[in-house]
Structures are given as C-alpha cells and as structure tokens.
Amino acid sequence: MKINKLYVFLLALALVAPTVVYPVFLMKVLCFALFACAFNLLLGFVGLLSFGHAAFLGTGGYVTGYLMLQTGISPELGILAGTACAAVLGGIYGKLAVKREGIYFAMVTLALAQLAFFFYLQAPWTGGEDGLQGVPRGKLLGMIDLSDNMTMYYFVLAIFLFGFWMVHRTVHSPFGQILKAIRENEPRAVSLGYNVNDYKWAAFVISAALAGLAGSTKTLVFQLASLTDVHWHMSGEVVLMTLLGGMGTIFGPLVGAGVVVTIQNYMSGGELGNYIHIIMGVIFIVCVLAFRSGIVGEFQKLVKKNFN
Amino acid sequence: MKAMKKTLLAAAMSVAAATGVQAAGVSDDVVKIGVLADMGGVYADICGKGCVTAVEMAVEDFGGTVLGKPIEVVSADDQNKPDVGSAKVRQWVEDEGVDAVNGLVASSVTGAVTKVLTDAKKIALISTSASHAFTTKACSPYNVHWTYNVAALANGTVKPMVDAGKKKWFFITADYAFGHALEGIASKVIESSGGEVVGAVRAPLGTTDFSSYVLQAQASGADVVGLANAGADFVNALKTSAEFGLTETADVAGLLVFTHNAKALDPAIAAGMKATTGFYWDMDDQTREWSARFKERHGSIPAMGQAGAYSMTMHYLNAIKAAGTDDADAVMKQMKSTKPNDFFARNAYLRNDGRMVHDMLLVSIKDAASRKSEDDIYNIEATIPGDVAFNPMLPQCDFK
Numbered sequence: 001m002k003i004n005k006l007y008v009f010l011l012a013l014a015l016v017a018p019t020v021v022y023p024v025f026l027m028k029v030l031c032f033a034l035f036a037c038a039f040n041l042l043l044g045f046v047g048l049l050s051f052g053h054a055a056f057l058g059t060g061g062y063v064t065g066y067l068m069l070q071t072g073i074s075p076e077l078g079i080l081a082g083t084a085c086a087a088v089l090g091g092i093y094g095k096l097a098v099k100r101e102g103i104y105f106a107m108v109t110l111a112l113a114q115l116a117f118f119f120y121l122q123a124p125w126t127g128g129e130d131g132l133q134g135v136p137r138g139k140l141l142g143m144i145d146l147s148d149n150m151t152m153y154y155f156v157l158a159i160f161l162f163g164f165w166m167v168h169r170t171v172h173s174p175f176g177q178i179l180k181a182i183r184e185n186e187p188r189a190v191s192l193g194y195n196v197n198d199y200k201w202a203a204f205v206i207s208a209a210l211a212g213l214a215g216s217t218k219t220l221v222f223q224l225a226s227l228t229d230v231h232w233h234m235s236g237e238v239v240l241m242t243l244l245g246g247m248g249t250i251f252g253p254l255v256g257a258g259v260v261v262t263i264q265n266y267m268s269g270g271e272l273g274n275y276i277h278i279i280m281g282v283i284f285i286v287c288v289l290a291f292r293s294g295i296v297g298e299f300q301k302l303v304k305k306n307f308n
Numbered sequence: 309m310k311a312m313k314k315t316l317l318a319a320a321m322s323v324a325a326a327t328g329v330q331a332a333g334v335s336d337d338v339v340k341i342g343v344l345a346d347m348g349g350v351y352a353d354i355c356g357k358g359c360v361t362a363v364e365m366a367v368e369d370f371g372g373t374v375l376g377k378p379i380e381v382v383s384a385d386d387q388n389k390p391d392v393g394s395a396k397v398r399q400w401v402e403d404e405g406v407d408a409v410n411g412l413v414a415s416s417v418t419g420a421v422t423k424v425l426t427d428a429k430k431i432a433l434i435s436t437s438a439s440h441a442f443t444t445k446a447c448s449p450y451n452v453h454w455t456y457n458v459a460a461l462a463n464g465t466v467k468p469m470v471d472a473g474k475k476k477w478f479f480i481t482a483d484y485a486f487g488h489a490l491e492g493i494a495s496k497v498i499e500s501s502g503g504e505v506v507g508a509v510r511a512p513l514g515t516t517d518f519s520s521y522v523l524q525a526q527a528s529g530a531d532v533v534g535l536a537n538a539g540a541d542f543v544n545a546l547k548t549s550a551e552f553g554l555t556e557t558a559d560v561a562g563l564l565v566f567t568h569n570a571k572a573l574d575p576a577i578a579a580g581m582k583a584t585t586g587f588y589w590d591m592d593d594q595t596r597e598w599s600a601r602f603k604e605r606h607g608s609i610p611a612m613g614q615a616g617a618y619s620m621t622m623h624y625l626n627a628i629k630a631a632g633t634d635d636a637d638a639v640m641k642q643m644k645s646t647k648p649n650d651f652f653a654r655n656a657y658l659r660n661d662g663r664m665v666h667d668m669l670l671v672s673i674k675d676a677a678s679r680k681s682e683d684d685i686y687n688i689e690a691t692i693p694g695d696v697a698f699n700p701m702l703p704q705c706d707f708k
Contacts (some may be wrong), residue, residue: 022403028395129484129513130416131390134423149402222398224420226391 006307014157023149024221029261030160031218036241036253037167038210043239044248045171046203047183051106051235052093052113053211056086058120058230060212065132065225066125075138075146079159079216086212087205089116094204098197101186110232117230131226135219152221159217163210168250170206171308179203240280244287246294250308255295334377334634336405341367341621344393344421345411345436347385350514350539354566355436358614359411361606366621374628382406388413390420397421401428407634408433408624410617415439415486419446426450429636433620436613438538438564439489440699443663447705450636451662452624452643455616456586458486459699460668461563462494464584464692468670469532470503474559478530479508480521480545482537487513490536490563493699506530515541518548526554538564543573550577566611570673570685579675584697587612587652588669588686594651609683619652620664640707655694661705665694 017026035057042048064082067073073081097108120126127133137146146152170176181189182196190196219225228234237260245256260280267276291298300306343363345355360383367379382400386393394417400406401424408431412418418437425432426448433452434442440457442448466477477498481487487510495505507528509521522545525533533554535545542562549560555577562569565583589599589609598618602610627642628634647657648664656666671686679685 022399024395024398024402127485128488129390129414130419133390133394133420222391222395223423224391224394226389226416226420228389228391 011161018150018153023153025261025265027149027153027156027221028218028265029258030156031214031221032238032241032261033254033257034160034163034217035211035214036238036245036257037164038207038214039238040242040247040249040253041167041170041210042203042207043242044252045176045183046179046200048098048200048204049106049239050097050109050204050207051232051239052109052111052116053207053238054230054232054234055093055113055116056090056208056211057215057218057234058116058225058227059089060086060215061219061225061229062120062126062132064216065135065219068135068138068220069132072136072138074142075140075155075220078138079213079220082216082219083209083213086215087209090205090208090212091201094201094208098200098204110235113230113232113235117227117232120230121227126225129227131224132219133224135223135225137220137223146220156217156221159213163213164254166206166210170203171250175199175202240284242294244283244294246297246300249294249296249300252294252296259295333632334375334628335407337377338405339374339377339379339625339628339634340400340404340406341379341381341433341624342397342400342406342409343381343383343411343617344386344397344409344417345383345413346388347383349388351388351413351436353568354539354611355411355413355613355617358602358606358608358611359435359617362602362610362614362618363410363621365602365605366618366625370622370625374625374634375632379625383411386414386417386421388417390416393417394420394424398424398428401425401430406430407636410621411435412437413613415441415489416484418442419485422446422448422451431624431636431640433617433624435617435620436611438486440493441489443659443661443705444699444702447661447702447707449640449662449707452620452640452658452664453662454586454620454664455613456584456668457663457698458490458493458564460586460692460697461490461584462497463697464668464670465561465563465582466494466497466534467501469559469561469582470498470501474531475503476529476531477503477505477534478525478528478532479505479534479536480518480525481508481510482541483510483512486538487536491534494534494536494563511537511541511545513537513541516544518545519552521545522548522552522554525549526552526557530558532559532561535560535562536564538566539569543569546573546577546581565673567609567685568611571682573673575674575676575679578673581673582689583671583673583686584692585612585669585671585686586666587615588671588688589615590684590686591669591688598651615652619648619650622650623648623653623658657694659701660707661701662707663698663701665698667694668692668697 039053042050060082063085064078068078093112100108139145241256241260242253246252343360345359346352347356364381384396410433412434413436415437422432431450435455438458440459442451443453479491481491509524511521535542549555562583589595599610627639631638631642644658654667658664669688670690672689
C-alpha cells in the first residue's frame, strides 16, 4: 500500500515538474533513465554485464532519425521502427554473446558494439561525425504537434512510463523469477531444467529493445542522432548510472540517471567543466568502495524496506 | 471599485508599455551573447577561452551596454560533440534568453547548433569553423560566418601553387566532415586550374603515426602533398613527412594552419611553407595594438578565430545600436547593410548568404634566423582579395 503511494507521488511530481524545471533537461533525464532501466534489467536482474548497450541506443536513434528526415513518417512509427531495429540487432548480438559468461560476455558485447560504432561512422547515410542533424519532431498521430517542449515532455513521459512498466512487469513475472534464479545460481537453474541461454537471450532482447526505445526518443527530443550515442563511452556511462543509483533496484537507474545527467549538465558551463571526467571517475570510485549497493540500495537498507 | 479600475488601467498600460518596448527595444532587458567552443579538447587553443576573452573585450570596448541595456556574456564547452553543443544552445535560447551564439569551432557542432538557432530565430556568429556548408548547402538567414572557410583556404593556398606548375597533387585527409570538405573543394580548384589529383588517403582524427600515409604519398609521385587536416594531426603529419624525406622530394602544403601550430613546429621543417590565414597579429599597427591587448589578457597571441570573434561581436553590437532593437531579423538586415571595418575586417562586407567577405593573407613560415621574437612566425607574401578567396554566393542562399 505504502509503495503504491510512492508511485502516485512520483507520478504527480513528474507531471508538474516541467512547470518548474526546463523541460528539455527533464526529457534528457527520462531518456537516460529509460536507457539505464533497460540496462539494469540485464545487469541487476540477470547478472549480465553488457558493455555494448550504446549500440542499441544508437541504432534506435539513427533509424528513427533517418526515417523522420527522409520519409517524413509520423513520430510514433519512427520510434517503433527504431525500437524494432534495436530489438533485431539485440537478437543477433544476444545470440552470439550469451554463449559466453562473465568477462568474456562483456568483451563480446563490447566488440560487437564497436562494429556498430564503425558502421555508423562510415555508412553514407549517417553523416559521419556530423550525425543526423535537424531531425523533425513531427506530429504525433498526424495531429499533435510535438515541436512544443511541453507537449513533447508528456509524450516522452508516457514512453518512459511504458518502458518502466515493462521492466517492472518483467521483473515481477514468473519469467523474472527465473532470471533472478539464473543470477543467483546458474548451474542450479540449469539443473532444474531451464534452458538458461534462451532466458538470457530473451532478457537481452527486451533490454536491447528498451534501450532502442530510449535512443529513438532521445533523437526526437534533441532532433539529432550522433556518434556519441554509439560510442563506448556511452556504454560506460550507463554502467555508472546503474551502479550509482543501485543495480538490481527498480528505482536505482532512475536516480542514477538523474544524478549523472544533472552533474554533466550543470558542470559543463562552469569552471569545473574541464574536470568533469575526473569528477565522474572519483564519484565512481567512491561509489564502488563506500556504497556498493548504490544510492537507492543504501537507502533501502537504511529504512529496511524494499521498493522493488 | 474606483481604486480597482485604476489598478486595472495601470496594469493594462504597463502591459502595453512592456510589449511596446519588446517590439522595438531589447528583449528581456539584456543582450546575452553565448560563446560555445571546445574549452579543453584538441581545438581549445584555436578558439576556446580565448574566444570568450575576445568577446568580453569587445563588450567592454563597446561600453558594456547597448540601447541602455547591459550586455552579458555566457560560455560553455561543447567538447566537440554535436549533441552536447546543440543541447546547450537549445537551453540557452529557450530557457536563458541568449540572443546570439559566438565561437563555434568543430564544423559538426556548428551544423547542429545552427539548425537549433535557425528554428529559434537567433543569430549564429561562426568564428572558427572551416566548412563552407553554413553559407551554401546548409545556409540560413541567421548564419554569419566570419574569419575564413575551406574555399578561401583552397583558393588561397592551392591555386597559386598549381598556377606555378605544381600540377600533381596527393592528399592526406582527416577522415571526417571538415577533412572531406577541404579535400573536395581543393580538388575542384586543382582540376579547374589544370592540375590533377593523383590520389588521397584518409587518416582518422587524432592519428599519431602517419608513416604509412606518408609512404603512400611518397609512392604516388605527386609534386605536392596537401595536408587536409588541422591542429595536432597537421603537426604530426608534417613531422613524419620530414622524417621520411618527403619534404625534400615534394612540396608539403598545410591547407589549414593556425598560428599556434606554426609556432610549435621546428622552423627547420616548416620554414618556407605557405598557408592562408584570415588574420595575422603582426600585419600593421592596428592588428599589433589589438593583439598586444589580447596577449596581455589571454597570455598568447590571438588565433584568427579569436580576432574574428572580437570583430564579429563588435559588428553585431553596432548593428543592435543602429537598428534600435535586438530582434534577430532587424539586426541581420543591419549587419548586412553596413560594412564592418576594424583591425580584422579589411575591405569587408557581409554578403546576403551570411558569408563575411574580407581580405585574406597568404603567408609563409619564417626560418629560425629571421625570427625576431617567439611570436614572429610568418612573412606576409600577398593579400588575397575577398572576392577571389571566397566561394560565390548561391542564388538559393540570397537572404535579403
């Protein structure tokens, strides 16, 4: 009951937030929060550290951007197409990667993501270093003009809530129970008769699709798809967000994304702008050394309650 | 009741007055100029904090206020990333009331930023970007491109060499938008002057080992090896060329050379190399006077983009003063109808497509013996008239 109240409170907060805070900033937080939630599904609930999630974020972004620019289809179709492409790519990459475990899994995903990076760097339709610029936001369902930031914000919020619900639903389903079982003790899950690789693969595809959804939405918000989205830095950033917020918690990625994006946003203009990577690095080290379960994880320990 | 009527009337009048001011005066009672540049990366030296200093100097020299309203300068680091830059500029114009954005270095960032600014009807004051796209295929009524572009570099450096009989060219090109644009336009200039491009090789941005590229250039038998790259890439490519003896068998031409790169190079390697620049501090008394002031504040001589940022800010503020408003359309019209004339802009005018046409300089790097100080880098060989240096205006970019 208490938890339901928490959800209602957070939703109300999300609804009124753009009247106080700059909406584009909030949309950025929501996009990265969705990306981190997708990543957390894999790291926090299956125990798979993918180091190539930027490939899915970028694929969603580039496909949506290209379609919106070249064919002028409506934004919901553009986002669906971007998400679908990311899911397909996730299907292929996942099939190859789940054959390996631990550090090898991380390395395989990183290598595959680098392939994607060089593809987007060299392909003639992606604009190379320039990226896809000036992507129109279009009209939702052919009616609602998204060029207004407030309208766009509620559209992005709806997408985020859908993604968040997907993750929540997955984690709390019987399927999610098996994923957690795999995380806790894989040989035991095998001995119980589960085809572990198929479960991992399914989780990988869901995660990739949601990452693609985040990328597609981000492209519409910023009207730009660029190499930053597919660079391995981005894969690292999402690890930082998840660990900082608390991996394996439902709200962790949201909090982590909020903190990281806020730090990046407010420091890029100031005197500390040059030291941003150092500061992020120090935060990461402190987090890993001092509070390993992340902000939300530590908070849960403090109040002795599980918000999942 | 009466009192209420009075209040209402007063309120209505103040609203009317406020909207009246907005139409003809300064929006938000402040003129805000944003400076967006790479502050800590590979391009930090050619614009970066120096551009911020230059813009601040211009604001101070102008008097700190325009039409009775204060002028404010804000700055941000784009990290050479289009997404970072365009997000920052979007926030500036939508949330913080910025009227114009100055600086602008990496062409990829500038492309993204100018789109945001055009949508918001705000002015882009481009100081250091090289691509000519902002006044051609991506032209906009709100783009102002000062200092130089790839066309001026190609016409300034390449054409005289081809005319002097260096017909066979080979390019070592930085593998991204700027390098491709520079190689493309230089190739056109070579072919139209009767020369020939015998080959080209693409090196990624940030390459440190150029030996394989230099060997390919050497094997091509070209008269001239054009380096279509910039900054550290240019320096590394040139050093490697010297080590492999390429500089003795062929001419090596740097297509985009900034003063601080030229300064960092060993004169034994670089002496005699020709380059095209939009500005050189030691040209005459006017440039020396301004550059000395700049050096005192910033610690080094100005790069051409930094001098351009000052000149452009001055022209922008003068236009606001003359137009009586900071409304972008009125200011652009004013900027195009008056000719800029200062230490930087010689025989200059702002074309309708936003290209600022001015005299460019063909310089050559001095040898060690003839340098009088550490900043004494160039001999000025010739002045290239603006109409010869820059690309002609496209009809679809003729914004009245």
